[in-house]
Amino acid sequence: MPSPDRPAAASSPALAQRPGTDPRHLAIALHHAQQIQAQKDTQTLILDRILELIELPSSPTADPATPAAADVAALKSALRPFQPADYDNLILERNIEGRCGYALCPREHRKEDPRVRFRIVWGAKGSGAGGRGREMDIVPREKLEMWCSSECAERAMYIRVQLAEEPVWERRADDRRGRQILLLEEGRAASNDHHRQRQPSASVKDVLGQLDNLNLATGSASDSADLALERGDVHPALHGGRVEVQIREKQVAAGSTRAPELRPEDRMGGAIEGYVPRDTQDQDQDMLDLL
Amino acid sequence: MDSDYAGGSGEADREIIRLWRTWRTVFEMLQDRGYEVTEDEVQISLSEFRAKFQEPTSGLPRRDQMKISARPTEAMQAKYTALPSKSNPNPQPDCGTIYVEFCADSSGVGTKQVRTFNHTVDENNFHSGIFITQTPISPSAVRLLSGIPGRICEHFQEQDLLVNITRHELVPKHVLLSPEEKARLLERYRLKESQLPRIQVSDPVARYLGLRRGQVVKIIRKSETAGRYASYRWVI
Ligand SMILES: [Zn+2]
Numbered sequence: 001m002p003s004p005d006r007p008a009a010a011s012s013p014a015l016a017q018r019p020g021t022d023p024r025h026l027a028i029a030l031h032h033a034q035q036i037q038a039q040k041d042t043q044t045l046i047l048d049r050i051l052e053l054i055e056l057p058s059s060p061t062a063d064p065a066t067p068a069a070a071d072v073a074a075l076k077s078a079l080r081p082f083q084p085a086d087y088d089n090l091i092l093e094r095n096i097e098g099r100c101g102y103a104l105c106p107r108e109h110r111k112e113d114p115r116v117r118f119r120i121v122w123g124a125k126g127s128g129a130g131g132r133g134r135e136m137d138i139v140p141r142e143k144l145e146m147w148c149s150s151e152c153a154e155r156a157m158y159i160r161v162q163l164a165e166e167p168v169w170e171r172r173a174d175d176r177r178g179r180q181i182l183l184l185e186e187g188r189a190a191s192n193d194h195h196r197q198r199q200p201s202a203s204v205k206d207v208l209g210q211l212d213n214l215n216l217a218t219g220s221a222s223d224s225a226d227l228a229l230e231r232g233d234v235h236p237a238l239h240g241g242r243v244e245v246q247i248r249e250k251q252v253a254a255g256s257t258r259a260p261e262l263r264p265e266d267r268m269g270g271a272i273e274g275y276v277p278r279d280t281q282d283q284d285q286d287m288l289d290l291l
Numbered sequence: 292m293d294s295d296y297a298g299g300s301g302e303a304d305r306e307i308i309r310l311w312r313t314w315r316t317v318f319e320m321l322q323d324r325g326y327e328v329t330e331d332e333v334q335i336s337l338s339e340f341r342a343k344f345q346e347p348t349s350g351l352p353r354r355d356q357m358k359i360s361a362r363p364t365e366a367m368q369a370k371y372t373a374l375p376s377k378s379n380p381n382p383q384p385d386c387g388t389i390y391v392e393f394c395a396d397s398s399g400v401g402t403k404q405v406r407t408f409n410h411t412v413d414e415n416n417f418h419s420g421i422f423i424t425q426t427p428i429s430p431s432a433v434r435l436l437s438g439i440p441g442r443i444c445e446h447f448q449e450q451d452l453l454v455n456i457t458r459h460e461l462v463p464k465h466v467l468l469s470p471e472e473k474a475r476l477l478e479r480y481r482l483k484e485s486q487l488p489r490i491q492v493s494d495p496v497a498r499y500l501g502l503r504r505g506q507v508v509k510i511i512r513k514s515e516t517a518g519r520y521a522s523y524r525w526v527i
Pocket residue numbers: 064100101102105106107147148149152
């Protein structure tokens with residue numbers, strides 16, 4: 001079997017041919033370099049996304065409770081590589097521009113009296129202990145000023161908890177977190193559907209209407225590039241790990257092979273890593289008891 | 292120091308004085324890095340500074356007027372020119388005109404302001420830029436600032452430059468080596484650069500001098516027993 005080129009050597013022949021270069025060290029160095037590059041690429045991507053999301057929603061009169069489908073799609077796809085800290089940076093940037101921290105809300109964020117450090121916030125009727133009265137919360141001013149309203153605070157936080165904690169380059173390909181983000185409104189609708197008995201009488205038109213929302217492979221080149229980045233496809237070194245594995249067939253000595261057969265010393269089960277169990281008989285008995 | 296200005300109201304006046312100190316440190320910093328600045332610019336008096344940058348009626352500073360651009364001296368260009376190599380037999384200096392801007396916003400500086408700053412740097416084809424703000428800037432803004440391809444942009448907070456740390460008696464003198472000096476040093480001691488002790492680019496003196504990764508800086512200390520002695524550090 002011809003031994004395949006080591007990937008590291010293949011990608012930089014000049015380095016590999018230098019005398020005294022240990023290919024394994026070179027491979028490890030390249031692995032780290034590629035990982036650093038992956039991190040840089042991701043950071044650049046996320047910064048671009050933050051700059052895009054500052055501009056949402058597309059209409060200044062948009063209603064955050066019923067956002068435009070295009071804006072929702074843009075938000076969901078942009079958030080894929082985000083970690084919670086990146087999301088916090090987005091909120092901060094929106095606030096700096098005077099906007100509500102929730103990306104689908106066009107309103108200005110609240111401005112509280114700068115001399116007040118905390119404010120008491122009352123919940124809805126019946127939100128208190130035992131379903132009576134109102135829930136009370138003491139909130140620092142900076143937290144309140146992130147949003148236009150407590151509804152938007154809830155919407156934004158509902159998304160935040162769905163983001164993946166790990167950076168993109170450490171996520172597994174089958175990690176779904178951050179990939180199927182639900183808006184608060186969608187989450188509520190889904191759980192209502194779940195509780196309610198499903199109405200069997202959906203008209204053909206309804207179904208067709210829903211099918212319109214099923215956009216398979218609307219993916220542009222950028223979508224697949226994102227996916228590649230998420231999976232780490234652009235960085236083959238990230239897949240292989242640091243130790244190169246070469247599979248070699250065992251050389252089988254000429255001669256016939258025989259099926260194993262019972263030898264006298266095998267009757268008691270033999271040794272386990274050199275240790276011969278003494279009470280095999282008792283153990284057998286125990287097993288029978290269990291059965 | 293002329294502190295006998297009559298028109299200053301308490302708070303605004305304190306701000307002007309602080310800003311004047313910062314402004315002077317910026318010129319000292321440009322001079323120490325090797326840019327062409329005049330002694331008059333470095334030594335600007337408080338009254339001159341007031342005449343230029345203080346709003347006469349309110350006494351407040353006009354940061355939007357506080358912009359500087361400076362060209363590298365020949366000595367600086369030499370320090371920033373790589374040694375000729377086979378692939379690059381005629382290397383050009385990797386430095387050029389620097390642009391400094393004070394941000395007028397008193398809080399909440401983010402990508403919005405940095406985008407404007409980056410645009411100015413790019414549009415005027417400045418080689419490097421220094422963006423100075425009153426408050427910390429957002430993490431995304433820091434990233435955006437360092438992200439213009441082929442240009443070097445730095446950020447300082449006004450208070451970082453209120454005093455010139457390199458003028459403190461306990462801070463030894465740091466001198467950047469040219470590529471040639473660096474090569475000779477490594478040759479003389481038969482060293483690889485990675486065998487030198489290190490200094491981070493985020494180190495306050497490294498930031499002051501605008502050091503870049505891979506450069507070597509000479510640190511000259513005064514010692515009671517040995518007079519002056521030098522050590523070297525590799526910037527990482
Ligand atoms: Zn809102």
